Amino acid sequence: MAEVHIRLENLCKSFGAKHVLRGVNLDIYRGEILYIIGKSGSGKSVTLKNIAALMRPDSGRVLIDGLDIHALAEAELNQLRRKMGVLFQMAALFDSMSVFENVAFAPRRFTKMGEDELRALVQQKLELVGLRNVEHLNPSALSQGMQKRVGLARAIALDPEIVLYDEPTTGVDPILAAAVDDLIRTLNAKTGVTSIVISHDINSVFRTAHRVAMLYDGVFRLVGTPADFRNSDDPVVRQFIDGSAHGPIPIL
Amino acid sequence: MRKLKQSLLSFFERLGEAILALLETIGAFSIFAGQTFRYCFVPPFDFRNLLYQMSEIGVKSIPVGVVSSFFVGMVMALQLGGPMEQQIQGISAFMGGGISLAMVRELAPVLTSVLLAGRVGSSIAAEVGTMKVTEQIDALATLATNPVHYLSVPRFLAALFCIPMITVMAIVVGILGGALISNISLDIPYNLYFESARTLVRTKDLVSGVSKTFFFGAEIALIACFSGFRARGGAEGVGQATIQAVVFSFMMIIVSDYFITYIFQLFGL
Ligand SMILES: Nc1ncnc2c1ncn2[C@@H]1O[C@H](COP(=O)(O)OP(=O)(O)OP(=O)(O)O)[C@@H](O)[C@H]1O
Ligand SMILES: [Mg+2]
Numbered sequence: 239m240a241e242v243h244i245r246l247e248n249l250c251k252s253f254g255a256k257h258v259l260r261g262v263n264l265d266i267y268r269g270e271i272l273y274i275i276g277k278s279g280s281g282k283s284v285t286l287k288n289i290a291a292l293m294r295p296d297s298g299r300v301l302i303d304g305l306d307i308h309a310l311a312e313a314e315l316n317q318l319r320r321k322m323g324v325l326f327q328m329a330a331l332f333d334s335m336s337v338f339e340n341v342a343f344a345p346r347r348f349t350k351m352g353e354d355e356l357r358a359l360v361q362q363k364l365e366l367v368g369l370r371n372v373e374h375l376n377p378s379a380l381s382q383g384m385q386k387r388v389g390l391a392r393a394i395a396l397d398p399e400i401v402l403y404d405e406p407t408t409g410v411d412p413i414l415a416a417a418v419d420d421l422i423r424t425l426n427a428k429t430g431v432t433s434i435v436i437s438h439d440i441n442s443v444f445r446t447a448h449r450v451a452m453l454y455d456g457v458f459r460l461v462g463t464p465a466d467f468r469n470s471d472d473p474v475v476r477q478f479i480d481g482s483a484h485g486p487i488p489i490l
Numbered sequence: 491m492r493k494l495k496q497s498l499l500s501f502f503e504r505l506g507e508a509i510l511a512l513l514e515t516i517g518a519f520s521i522f523a524g525q526t527f528r529y530c531f532v533p534p535f536d537f538r539n540l541l542y543q544m545s546e547i548g549v550k551s552i553p554v555g556v557v558s559s560f561f562v563g564m565v566m567a568l569q570l571g572g573p574m575e576q577q578i579q580g581i582s583a584f585m586g587g588g589i590s591l592a593m594v595r596e597l598a599p600v601l602t603s604v605l606l607a608g609r610v611g612s613s614i615a616a617e618v619g620t621m622k623v624t625e626q627i628d629a630l631a632t633l634a635t636n637p638v639h640y641l642s643v644p645r646f647l648a649a650l651f652c653i654p655m656i657t658v659m660a661i662v663v664g665i666l667g668g669a670l671i672s673n674i675s676l677d678i679p680y681n682l683y684f685e686s687a688r689t690l691v692r693t694k695d696l697v698s699g700v701s702k703t704f705f706f707g708a709e710i711a712l713i714a715c716f717s718g719f720r721a722r723g724g725a726e727g728v729g730q731a732t733i734q735a736v737v738f739s740f741m742m743i744i745v746s747d748y749f750i751t752y753i754f755q756l757f758g759l
Contacts, residue, residue: 292631319632330629334617343633347634347635392629
Protein backbone atom coordinates (compact mmCIF):
# COMPACT_ATOMS: atom_id res chain seq x y z
CA MET A 239 0.00 0.00 0.00
CA ALA A 240 3.02 2.22 0.15
CA GLU A 241 3.19 3.20 -3.51
CA VAL A 242 2.33 6.87 -3.99
CA HIS A 243 -0.29 7.24 -6.72
CA ILE A 244 -1.18 10.91 -6.44
CA ARG A 245 0.98 13.55 -4.82
CA LEU A 246 -0.17 17.07 -3.99
CA GLU A 247 2.78 19.40 -3.65
CA ASN A 248 2.30 22.77 -2.05
CA LEU A 249 -0.92 23.61 -3.89
CA CYS A 250 -1.99 27.24 -3.61
CA LYS A 251 -5.13 28.73 -5.10
CA SER A 252 -6.70 32.14 -4.56
CA PHE A 253 -9.77 33.81 -6.01
CA GLY A 254 -9.05 37.52 -5.86
CA ALA A 255 -8.17 38.30 -2.27
CA LYS A 256 -9.59 35.00 -1.05
CA HIS A 257 -6.89 32.44 -0.35
CA VAL A 258 -8.65 29.11 -0.58
CA LEU A 259 -5.64 26.77 -0.66
CA ARG A 260 -2.48 27.94 1.07
CA GLY A 261 -0.03 25.13 0.49
CA VAL A 262 -1.73 21.75 0.42
CA ASN A 263 0.57 18.71 0.69
CA LEU A 264 -0.59 15.12 0.58
CA ASP A 265 0.47 11.70 -0.70
CA ILE A 266 -2.36 9.43 -1.77
CA TYR A 267 -1.46 5.75 -2.05
CA ARG A 268 -2.49 3.38 -4.80
CA GLY A 269 -5.65 1.52 -3.90
CA GLU A 270 -6.62 3.50 -0.82
CA ILE A 271 -9.86 5.25 0.03
CA LEU A 272 -9.03 8.76 1.17
CA TYR A 273 -11.73 11.03 2.49
CA ILE A 274 -11.39 14.80 2.44
CA ILE A 275 -13.50 16.57 5.02
CA GLY A 276 -13.84 20.19 5.99
CA LYS A 277 -16.53 22.78 6.40
CA SER A 278 -18.49 24.20 3.50
CA GLY A 279 -16.38 26.60 1.46
CA SER A 280 -13.08 25.29 2.84
CA GLY A 281 -11.86 24.37 -0.65
CA LYS A 282 -12.62 20.65 -0.94
CA SER A 283 -14.12 20.92 -4.40
CA VAL A 284 -11.30 23.25 -5.45
CA THR A 285 -8.76 20.63 -4.34
CA LEU A 286 -10.60 17.96 -6.29
CA LYS A 287 -10.76 20.16 -9.40
CA ASN A 288 -7.02 20.70 -9.18
CA ILE A 289 -6.50 16.94 -9.09
CA ALA A 290 -8.83 16.49 -12.09
CA ALA A 291 -6.93 19.26 -13.95
CA LEU A 292 -10.14 21.27 -14.30
CA MET A 293 -8.54 24.15 -12.45
CA ARG A 294 -4.96 25.29 -12.49
CA PRO A 295 -3.27 25.93 -9.14
CA ASP A 296 -1.60 29.35 -8.70
CA SER A 297 1.48 27.44 -7.59
CA GLY A 298 2.36 23.91 -6.63
CA ARG A 299 2.02 20.62 -8.50
CA VAL A 300 -0.23 17.61 -8.80
CA LEU A 301 1.69 14.46 -9.65
CA ILE A 302 -0.14 11.36 -10.85
CA ASP A 303 2.15 8.37 -11.36
CA GLY A 304 4.96 10.89 -11.13
CA LEU A 305 3.62 13.07 -13.97
CA ASP A 306 2.93 16.74 -13.34
CA ILE A 307 -0.57 16.82 -14.80
CA HIS A 308 -0.75 20.59 -15.17
CA ALA A 309 2.37 20.51 -17.36
CA LEU A 310 1.09 17.82 -19.75
CA ALA A 311 0.12 18.48 -23.35
CA GLU A 312 -3.57 18.04 -24.07
CA ALA A 313 -3.25 14.65 -25.73
CA GLU A 314 -1.26 13.23 -22.81
CA LEU A 315 -3.67 14.72 -20.31
CA ASN A 316 -6.62 13.14 -22.12
CA GLN A 317 -4.81 9.80 -22.11
CA LEU A 318 -4.49 10.13 -18.35
CA ARG A 319 -8.09 11.23 -17.95
CA ARG A 320 -9.39 8.00 -19.44
CA LYS A 321 -7.97 6.37 -16.35
CA MET A 322 -9.76 8.80 -14.02
CA GLY A 323 -13.46 9.06 -13.25
CA VAL A 324 -15.04 12.08 -11.62
CA LEU A 325 -18.39 12.22 -9.89
CA PHE A 326 -19.53 15.83 -9.64
CA GLN A 327 -21.25 17.38 -6.67
CA MET A 328 -24.39 18.06 -8.75
CA ALA A 329 -23.90 14.95 -10.93
CA ALA A 330 -23.46 17.15 -14.05
CA LEU A 331 -25.24 14.69 -16.33
CA PHE A 332 -25.60 15.78 -19.95
CA ASP A 333 -29.22 16.84 -19.95
CA SER A 334 -29.60 16.67 -23.72
CA MET A 335 -28.88 12.93 -23.64
CA SER A 336 -30.60 9.89 -22.20
CA VAL A 337 -29.15 8.01 -19.24
CA PHE A 338 -27.86 5.41 -21.68
CA GLU A 339 -26.02 7.99 -23.80
CA ASN A 340 -24.54 9.55 -20.66
CA VAL A 341 -23.06 6.29 -19.41
CA ALA A 342 -22.04 5.19 -22.91
CA PHE A 343 -20.36 8.54 -23.63
CA ALA A 344 -16.73 7.61 -22.99
CA PRO A 345 -16.89 3.97 -24.19
CA ARG A 346 -18.52 5.13 -27.41
CA ARG A 347 -15.77 7.64 -28.03
CA PHE A 348 -12.75 5.68 -26.89
CA THR A 349 -13.47 2.00 -27.55
CA LYS A 350 -14.55 0.11 -30.61
CA MET A 351 -17.52 -1.49 -28.87
CA GLY A 352 -20.60 -2.27 -30.94
CA GLU A 353 -24.10 -1.25 -29.86
CA ASP A 354 -24.80 -4.63 -28.22
CA GLU A 355 -21.62 -4.53 -26.19
CA LEU A 356 -22.33 -0.94 -25.20
CA ARG A 357 -25.82 -1.89 -24.07
CA ALA A 358 -24.45 -4.70 -21.95
CA LEU A 359 -21.75 -2.47 -20.47
CA VAL A 360 -24.16 0.32 -19.59
CA GLN A 361 -26.58 -2.11 -18.01
CA GLN A 362 -23.80 -3.68 -15.96
CA LYS A 363 -22.53 -0.30 -14.71
CA LEU A 364 -26.04 0.87 -13.87
CA GLU A 365 -26.76 -2.31 -11.94
CA LEU A 366 -23.54 -1.84 -10.07
CA VAL A 367 -24.87 1.49 -8.77
CA GLY A 368 -28.29 -0.02 -8.07
CA LEU A 369 -30.27 1.18 -11.06
CA ARG A 370 -32.29 -0.85 -13.53
CA ASN A 371 -34.45 0.03 -16.55
CA VAL A 372 -33.60 3.72 -16.52
CA GLU A 373 -31.52 3.76 -19.72
CA HIS A 374 -34.16 5.48 -21.84
CA LEU A 375 -34.98 8.18 -19.29
CA ASN A 376 -33.80 11.75 -19.45
CA PRO A 377 -31.66 12.91 -16.51
CA SER A 378 -34.28 15.50 -15.57
CA ALA A 379 -36.73 12.67 -14.87
CA LEU A 380 -34.49 11.28 -12.12
CA SER A 381 -34.27 12.17 -8.44
CA GLN A 382 -31.07 13.78 -7.21
CA GLY A 383 -29.88 10.53 -5.68
CA MET A 384 -30.51 8.64 -8.90
CA GLN A 385 -28.72 11.33 -10.91
CA LYS A 386 -25.69 10.93 -8.69
CA ARG A 387 -25.65 7.20 -9.22
CA VAL A 388 -25.91 7.64 -12.99
CA GLY A 389 -23.04 10.13 -12.69
CA LEU A 390 -21.06 7.46 -10.88
CA ALA A 391 -21.89 4.86 -13.52
CA ARG A 392 -20.66 7.30 -16.17
CA ALA A 393 -17.47 7.95 -14.20
CA ILE A 394 -16.58 4.26 -13.92
CA ALA A 395 -17.65 3.25 -17.43
CA LEU A 396 -14.05 2.82 -18.60
CA ASP A 397 -12.88 1.07 -15.40
CA PRO A 398 -10.66 3.92 -14.18
CA GLU A 399 -7.71 3.58 -11.82
CA ILE A 400 -8.71 6.70 -9.93
CA VAL A 401 -12.19 7.82 -8.96
CA LEU A 402 -12.86 11.25 -7.48
CA TYR A 403 -16.18 11.59 -5.67
CA ASP A 404 -17.53 15.03 -4.77
CA GLU A 405 -20.09 14.45 -2.00
CA PRO A 406 -21.56 11.19 -3.28
CA THR A 407 -23.99 10.88 -0.37
CA THR A 408 -25.25 14.44 -0.03
CA GLY A 409 -28.91 14.60 -1.06
CA VAL A 410 -29.28 10.83 -0.83
CA ASP A 411 -31.44 9.14 1.81
CA PRO A 412 -29.63 7.36 4.69
CA ILE A 413 -30.22 3.86 3.34
CA LEU A 414 -28.97 4.82 -0.10
CA ALA A 415 -26.06 6.67 1.47
CA ALA A 416 -25.02 3.46 3.18
CA ALA A 417 -25.39 1.68 -0.15
CA VAL A 418 -23.19 4.26 -1.87
CA ASP A 419 -20.57 3.80 0.86
CA ASP A 420 -20.71 0.05 0.28
CA LEU A 421 -20.32 0.70 -3.40
CA ILE A 422 -17.20 2.81 -2.88
CA ARG A 423 -15.72 0.04 -0.78
CA THR A 424 -16.75 -2.76 -3.13
CA LEU A 425 -15.39 -0.94 -6.13
CA ASN A 426 -12.18 -0.37 -4.27
CA ALA A 427 -11.86 -3.96 -3.14
CA LYS A 428 -12.75 -5.45 -6.54
CA THR A 429 -10.65 -3.26 -8.78
CA GLY A 430 -8.06 -1.73 -6.48
CA VAL A 431 -9.09 1.72 -7.62
CA THR A 432 -7.67 4.71 -5.79
CA SER A 433 -10.59 6.69 -4.39
CA ILE A 434 -10.71 10.26 -3.18
CA VAL A 435 -14.02 11.11 -1.58
CA ILE A 436 -15.30 14.44 -0.36
CA SER A 437 -17.90 14.16 2.33
CA HIS A 438 -19.67 16.06 5.07
CA ASP A 439 -21.13 12.89 6.47
CA ILE A 440 -19.01 11.85 9.44
CA ASN A 441 -20.76 8.48 9.66
CA SER A 442 -19.86 7.72 6.05
CA VAL A 443 -16.30 8.78 6.67
CA PHE A 444 -15.76 6.52 9.65
CA ARG A 445 -17.55 3.66 7.95
CA THR A 446 -15.65 3.78 4.70
CA ALA A 447 -12.33 5.62 4.84
CA HIS A 448 -8.88 4.10 5.02
CA ARG A 449 -7.50 7.54 5.70
CA VAL A 450 -9.03 10.96 6.29
CA ALA A 451 -7.65 14.42 5.58
CA MET A 452 -9.23 17.48 7.12
CA LEU A 453 -8.99 20.75 5.21
CA TYR A 454 -8.99 23.81 7.42
CA ASP A 455 -7.82 27.33 6.69
CA GLY A 456 -6.25 26.36 3.38
CA VAL A 457 -4.09 23.46 4.61
CA PHE A 458 -4.62 19.90 5.80
CA ARG A 459 -5.05 20.21 9.53
CA LEU A 460 -4.87 16.48 10.19
CA VAL A 461 -4.25 13.49 7.96
CA GLY A 462 -4.71 10.07 9.50
CA THR A 463 -6.83 6.99 10.00
CA PRO A 464 -10.39 7.25 11.30
CA ALA A 465 -9.02 6.14 14.67
CA ASP A 466 -6.54 9.04 14.66
CA PHE A 467 -9.48 11.37 14.15
CA ARG A 468 -11.56 9.79 16.90
CA ASN A 469 -8.65 10.11 19.31
CA SER A 470 -7.55 13.58 18.27
CA ASP A 471 -7.65 16.26 20.93
CA ASP A 472 -7.20 19.13 18.46
CA PRO A 473 -10.24 21.32 19.23
CA VAL A 474 -10.79 22.12 15.55
CA VAL A 475 -10.92 18.43 14.64
CA ARG A 476 -13.03 17.63 17.68
CA GLN A 477 -15.58 20.30 16.85
CA PHE A 478 -15.99 19.05 13.29
CA ILE A 479 -16.32 15.42 14.31
CA ASP A 480 -18.71 16.11 17.16
CA GLY A 481 -20.70 18.43 14.90
CA SER A 482 -20.86 21.25 17.42
CA ALA A 483 -21.68 24.87 16.66
CA HIS A 484 -19.44 25.96 19.51
CA GLY A 485 -15.67 25.88 19.24
CA PRO A 486 -12.75 27.42 17.39
CA ILE A 487 -14.26 27.01 13.88
CA PRO A 488 -15.99 30.26 12.92
CA ILE A 489 -19.42 29.64 11.41
CA LEU A 490 -19.29 32.65 9.14
CA MET B 491 -11.52 71.99 -7.41
CA ARG B 492 -10.17 69.07 -5.48
CA LYS B 493 -13.52 67.33 -5.76
CA LEU B 494 -13.51 67.82 -9.51
CA LYS B 495 -10.01 66.43 -9.72
CA GLN B 496 -11.03 63.40 -7.72
CA SER B 497 -14.12 62.64 -9.73
CA LEU B 498 -12.12 63.10 -12.92
CA LEU B 499 -9.53 60.68 -11.62
CA SER B 500 -12.09 58.08 -10.70
CA PHE B 501 -13.74 58.56 -14.08
CA PHE B 502 -10.50 57.82 -15.88
CA GLU B 503 -9.85 54.93 -13.55
CA ARG B 504 -13.16 53.38 -14.46
CA LEU B 505 -12.67 54.13 -18.11
CA GLY B 506 -9.31 52.40 -17.94
CA GLU B 507 -10.81 49.37 -16.26
CA ALA B 508 -13.55 49.17 -18.86
CA ILE B 509 -11.03 49.36 -21.69
CA LEU B 510 -8.89 46.66 -20.07
CA ALA B 511 -11.92 44.42 -19.65
CA LEU B 512 -12.85 44.97 -23.29
CA LEU B 513 -9.34 44.14 -24.46
CA GLU B 514 -9.32 41.05 -22.28
CA THR B 515 -12.61 39.89 -23.81
CA ILE B 516 -11.39 40.52 -27.35
CA GLY B 517 -8.21 38.59 -26.64
CA ALA B 518 -10.10 35.68 -25.09
CA PHE B 519 -12.53 35.66 -28.01
CA SER B 520 -9.68 35.55 -30.53
CA ILE B 521 -8.12 32.61 -28.73
CA PHE B 522 -11.48 30.86 -28.62
CA ALA B 523 -12.11 31.46 -32.33
CA GLY B 524 -8.62 30.20 -33.15
CA GLN B 525 -9.19 27.04 -31.12
CA THR B 526 -12.48 26.41 -32.87
CA PHE B 527 -10.85 26.74 -36.32
CA ARG B 528 -8.02 24.45 -35.33
CA TYR B 529 -10.26 21.75 -33.87
CA CYS B 530 -12.29 21.67 -37.08
CA PHE B 531 -9.40 19.67 -38.53
CA VAL B 532 -8.65 17.47 -35.52
CA PRO B 533 -10.15 13.96 -35.27
CA PRO B 534 -12.46 12.49 -34.07
CA PHE B 535 -14.89 14.00 -36.57
CA ASP B 536 -18.29 13.80 -35.00
CA PHE B 537 -20.61 13.60 -38.01
CA ARG B 538 -23.61 12.49 -35.99
CA ASN B 539 -23.38 15.61 -33.87
CA LEU B 540 -22.78 17.80 -36.93
CA LEU B 541 -25.89 16.45 -38.65
CA TYR B 542 -27.91 17.01 -35.50
CA GLN B 543 -26.71 20.61 -35.26
CA MET B 544 -27.43 21.20 -38.94
CA SER B 545 -30.98 20.10 -38.38
CA GLU B 546 -31.30 22.22 -35.22
CA ILE B 547 -29.60 25.31 -36.63
CA GLY B 548 -30.44 24.92 -40.30
CA VAL B 549 -33.56 22.95 -41.06
CA LYS B 550 -35.58 24.37 -38.18
CA SER B 551 -34.67 27.94 -39.20
CA ILE B 552 -35.97 27.60 -42.74
CA PRO B 553 -39.57 28.64 -41.98
CA VAL B 554 -38.49 31.79 -40.10
CA GLY B 555 -36.10 32.85 -42.83
CA VAL B 556 -38.35 32.07 -45.75
CA VAL B 557 -41.59 33.54 -44.41
CA SER B 558 -39.93 36.77 -43.32
CA SER B 559 -38.20 37.17 -46.64
CA PHE B 560 -41.42 36.60 -48.57
CA PHE B 561 -43.09 39.44 -46.69
CA VAL B 562 -40.10 41.74 -47.08
CA GLY B 563 -40.30 41.20 -50.84
CA MET B 564 -44.01 41.98 -50.75
CA VAL B 565 -43.68 45.11 -48.65
CA MET B 566 -40.90 46.45 -50.87
CA ALA B 567 -43.16 46.22 -53.90
CA LEU B 568 -45.91 47.92 -51.94
CA GLN B 569 -43.70 50.75 -50.70
CA LEU B 570 -41.78 51.46 -53.88
CA GLY B 571 -44.42 51.02 -56.55
CA GLY B 572 -46.67 54.03 -55.91
CA PRO B 573 -44.06 56.73 -55.22
CA MET B 574 -41.79 55.64 -58.07
CA GLU B 575 -44.60 55.60 -60.57
CA GLN B 576 -45.65 59.11 -59.40
CA GLN B 577 -42.20 60.51 -60.17
CA ILE B 578 -41.44 58.79 -63.44
CA GLN B 579 -44.03 57.17 -65.63
CA GLY B 580 -43.24 53.56 -66.44
CA ILE B 581 -40.38 53.27 -63.96
CA SER B 582 -42.13 50.40 -62.21
CA ALA B 583 -41.17 48.24 -65.16
CA PHE B 584 -37.82 48.08 -63.33
CA MET B 585 -39.46 46.92 -60.13
CA GLY B 586 -38.26 43.34 -60.57
CA GLY B 587 -34.65 44.42 -60.98
CA GLY B 588 -34.75 46.81 -58.03
CA ILE B 589 -36.29 44.38 -55.60
CA SER B 590 -34.15 41.49 -56.75
CA LEU B 591 -30.92 43.45 -56.55
CA ALA B 592 -31.73 44.65 -53.04
CA MET B 593 -32.73 41.14 -52.01
CA VAL B 594 -29.64 39.47 -53.44
CA ARG B 595 -27.03 41.96 -52.29
CA GLU B 596 -28.29 43.13 -48.96
CA LEU B 597 -31.74 42.31 -47.67
CA ALA B 598 -31.80 38.53 -47.72
CA PRO B 599 -28.25 38.06 -46.36
CA VAL B 600 -28.60 40.55 -43.52
CA LEU B 601 -32.20 39.76 -42.69
CA THR B 602 -31.58 36.02 -42.60
CA SER B 603 -28.46 36.44 -40.51
CA VAL B 604 -30.12 38.76 -38.02
CA LEU B 605 -33.13 36.46 -37.67
CA LEU B 606 -30.86 33.48 -37.16
CA ALA B 607 -28.72 35.38 -34.70
CA GLY B 608 -31.90 35.72 -32.66
CA ARG B 609 -33.10 32.17 -33.05
CA VAL B 610 -29.86 30.22 -33.21
CA GLY B 611 -27.53 32.50 -31.26
CA SER B 612 -29.81 32.62 -28.26
CA SER B 613 -30.38 28.88 -28.18
CA ILE B 614 -26.67 28.08 -28.52
CA ALA B 615 -25.71 30.56 -25.81
CA ALA B 616 -28.42 29.30 -23.46
CA GLU B 617 -27.54 25.66 -24.02
CA VAL B 618 -23.79 26.04 -23.69
CA GLY B 619 -24.22 28.48 -20.79
CA THR B 620 -26.43 26.02 -18.91
CA MET B 621 -23.85 23.31 -19.49
CA LYS B 622 -21.20 25.64 -18.10
CA VAL B 623 -22.97 26.59 -14.88
CA THR B 624 -24.11 23.02 -14.18
CA GLU B 625 -20.53 21.73 -14.61
CA GLN B 626 -21.43 19.65 -17.68
CA ILE B 627 -18.54 21.30 -19.48
CA ASP B 628 -16.17 20.22 -16.70
CA ALA B 629 -17.68 16.75 -16.98
CA LEU B 630 -16.86 16.71 -20.70
CA ALA B 631 -13.25 17.56 -19.92
CA THR B 632 -12.97 14.75 -17.36
CA LEU B 633 -14.33 12.37 -19.99
CA ALA B 634 -11.20 13.20 -22.03
CA THR B 635 -13.23 15.33 -24.45
CA ASN B 636 -12.21 18.87 -25.27
CA PRO B 637 -15.33 21.04 -24.76
CA VAL B 638 -14.45 23.45 -27.58
CA HIS B 639 -13.97 20.51 -29.90
CA TYR B 640 -17.16 18.80 -28.84
CA LEU B 641 -19.51 21.79 -28.49
CA SER B 642 -18.17 24.65 -30.54
CA VAL B 643 -16.96 22.91 -33.71
CA PRO B 644 -20.24 21.25 -34.80
CA ARG B 645 -22.24 24.41 -34.08
CA PHE B 646 -19.73 26.54 -35.93
CA LEU B 647 -19.68 24.27 -38.99
CA ALA B 648 -23.45 23.91 -39.01
CA ALA B 649 -23.92 27.68 -38.94
CA LEU B 650 -21.26 28.14 -41.59
CA PHE B 651 -23.05 25.79 -44.00
CA CYS B 652 -26.67 26.42 -43.16
CA ILE B 653 -26.91 30.20 -43.05
CA PRO B 654 -25.77 30.68 -46.68
CA MET B 655 -28.19 27.99 -47.81
CA ILE B 656 -31.11 29.59 -46.02
CA THR B 657 -30.03 32.93 -47.50
CA VAL B 658 -30.32 31.48 -51.00
CA MET B 659 -33.83 30.27 -50.20
CA ALA B 660 -34.67 33.67 -48.75
CA ILE B 661 -33.46 35.39 -51.92
CA VAL B 662 -35.64 33.24 -54.14
CA VAL B 663 -38.72 33.57 -51.97
CA GLY B 664 -38.24 37.31 -51.44
CA ILE B 665 -38.07 37.91 -55.17
CA LEU B 666 -41.24 35.84 -55.60
CA GLY B 667 -42.98 37.90 -52.90
CA GLY B 668 -42.07 41.06 -54.76
CA ALA B 669 -43.36 39.57 -58.02
CA LEU B 670 -46.67 38.66 -56.44
CA ILE B 671 -47.44 42.13 -55.10
CA SER B 672 -46.06 43.87 -58.19
CA ASN B 673 -48.51 41.85 -60.19
CA ILE B 674 -51.51 42.24 -57.90
CA SER B 675 -51.30 45.89 -56.92
CA LEU B 676 -49.17 47.43 -59.69
CA ASP B 677 -50.31 45.27 -62.59
CA ILE B 678 -46.75 44.47 -63.60
CA PRO B 679 -46.81 41.22 -65.60
CA TYR B 680 -44.68 38.42 -64.21
CA ASN B 681 -42.54 38.08 -67.31
CA LEU B 682 -41.71 41.80 -67.26
CA TYR B 683 -40.75 41.56 -63.56
CA PHE B 684 -38.45 38.60 -64.06
CA GLU B 685 -37.03 40.01 -67.29
CA SER B 686 -35.98 43.14 -65.42
CA ALA B 687 -34.59 41.04 -62.59
CA ARG B 688 -32.51 39.07 -65.06
CA THR B 689 -30.97 42.10 -66.71
CA LEU B 690 -30.12 43.89 -63.46
CA VAL B 691 -28.88 41.10 -61.20
CA ARG B 692 -25.59 39.54 -62.20
CA THR B 693 -23.63 36.58 -60.90
CA LYS B 694 -21.24 38.79 -58.98
CA ASP B 695 -24.15 40.22 -57.00
CA LEU B 696 -25.14 36.74 -55.96
CA VAL B 697 -21.55 35.87 -55.05
CA SER B 698 -21.25 39.04 -53.01
CA GLY B 699 -24.54 38.59 -51.19
CA VAL B 700 -24.22 34.92 -50.36
CA SER B 701 -20.54 34.85 -49.46
CA LYS B 702 -21.10 37.57 -46.86
CA THR B 703 -23.29 35.16 -44.96
CA PHE B 704 -20.41 32.74 -44.39
CA PHE B 705 -18.88 35.46 -42.25
CA PHE B 706 -22.18 36.22 -40.53
CA GLY B 707 -22.76 32.54 -39.81
CA ALA B 708 -19.30 32.20 -38.30
CA GLU B 709 -19.85 35.32 -36.18
CA ILE B 710 -23.19 34.08 -34.86
CA ALA B 711 -21.93 30.65 -33.83
CA LEU B 712 -18.63 31.83 -32.37
CA ILE B 713 -20.12 34.69 -30.37
CA ALA B 714 -22.90 32.47 -29.04
CA CYS B 715 -20.58 29.62 -28.02
CA PHE B 716 -18.10 32.06 -26.50
CA SER B 717 -20.80 33.76 -24.43
CA GLY B 718 -22.02 30.37 -23.25
CA PHE B 719 -18.54 29.27 -22.22
CA ARG B 720 -18.08 32.46 -20.22
CA ALA B 721 -21.40 32.17 -18.38
CA ARG B 722 -21.14 31.97 -14.62
CA GLY B 723 -23.38 31.97 -11.61
CA GLY B 724 -26.56 30.01 -12.27
CA ALA B 725 -29.68 30.83 -14.24
CA GLU B 726 -29.08 34.57 -14.14
CA GLY B 727 -25.64 34.13 -15.66
CA VAL B 728 -27.12 32.04 -18.45
CA GLY B 729 -29.67 34.80 -19.14
CA GLN B 730 -26.90 37.38 -19.29
CA ALA B 731 -24.87 35.25 -21.65
CA THR B 732 -27.87 34.79 -23.93
CA ILE B 733 -28.67 38.50 -24.11
CA GLN B 734 -25.01 39.28 -24.70
CA ALA B 735 -24.78 36.75 -27.52
CA VAL B 736 -27.82 38.10 -29.35
CA VAL B 737 -26.97 41.78 -28.96
CA PHE B 738 -23.33 41.33 -29.93
CA SER B 739 -24.07 39.22 -32.97
CA PHE B 740 -26.69 41.75 -34.19
CA MET B 741 -24.12 44.48 -33.88
CA MET B 742 -21.34 42.47 -35.43
CA ILE B 743 -23.50 41.49 -38.40
CA ILE B 744 -24.47 45.08 -39.17
CA VAL B 745 -20.99 46.49 -38.60
CA SER B 746 -19.12 43.78 -40.43
CA ASP B 747 -21.63 43.98 -43.30
CA TYR B 748 -20.33 47.45 -44.08
CA PHE B 749 -16.69 46.46 -44.00
CA ILE B 750 -17.14 43.20 -45.88
CA THR B 751 -19.12 44.99 -48.59
CA TYR B 752 -16.44 47.68 -48.77
CA ILE B 753 -13.70 45.10 -49.20
CA PHE B 754 -15.75 43.12 -51.74
CA GLN B 755 -16.20 46.28 -53.78
CA LEU B 756 -12.44 46.73 -53.90
CA PHE B 757 -12.39 43.36 -55.62
CA GLY B 758 -15.13 44.38 -57.99
CA LEU B 759 -17.88 42.36 -56.32
N1 LIG C 1 -14.46 29.45 -9.92
C1 LIG C 1 -14.46 30.13 -8.76
N2 LIG C 1 -14.39 31.47 -8.76
C2 LIG C 1 -14.38 32.17 -7.62
N3 LIG C 1 -14.43 31.62 -6.40
C3 LIG C 1 -14.49 30.28 -6.32
C4 LIG C 1 -14.52 29.46 -7.49
N4 LIG C 1 -14.57 28.17 -7.11
C5 LIG C 1 -14.60 28.18 -5.77
N5 LIG C 1 -14.55 29.43 -5.27
C6 LIG C 1 -14.52 29.81 -3.86
O1 LIG C 1 -13.60 28.99 -3.21
C7 LIG C 1 -14.08 28.61 -1.94
C8 LIG C 1 -14.01 27.11 -1.81
O2 LIG C 1 -14.94 26.53 -2.68
P1 LIG C 1 -15.21 24.97 -2.74
O3 LIG C 1 -16.26 24.78 -3.77
O4 LIG C 1 -13.95 24.25 -2.90
O5 LIG C 1 -15.81 24.66 -1.31
P2 LIG C 1 -16.19 23.25 -0.71
O6 LIG C 1 -15.24 22.96 0.38
O7 LIG C 1 -16.31 22.25 -1.80
O8 LIG C 1 -17.61 23.57 -0.09
P3 LIG C 1 -18.96 22.69 -0.15
O9 LIG C 1 -18.85 21.71 0.94
O10 LIG C 1 -20.03 23.71 0.16
O11 LIG C 1 -19.09 22.09 -1.48
C9 LIG C 1 -15.49 29.15 -1.82
O12 LIG C 1 -15.45 30.26 -0.99
C10 LIG C 1 -15.86 29.55 -3.22
O13 LIG C 1 -16.64 30.70 -3.17
MG1 LIG D 1 -17.87 21.37 -2.85
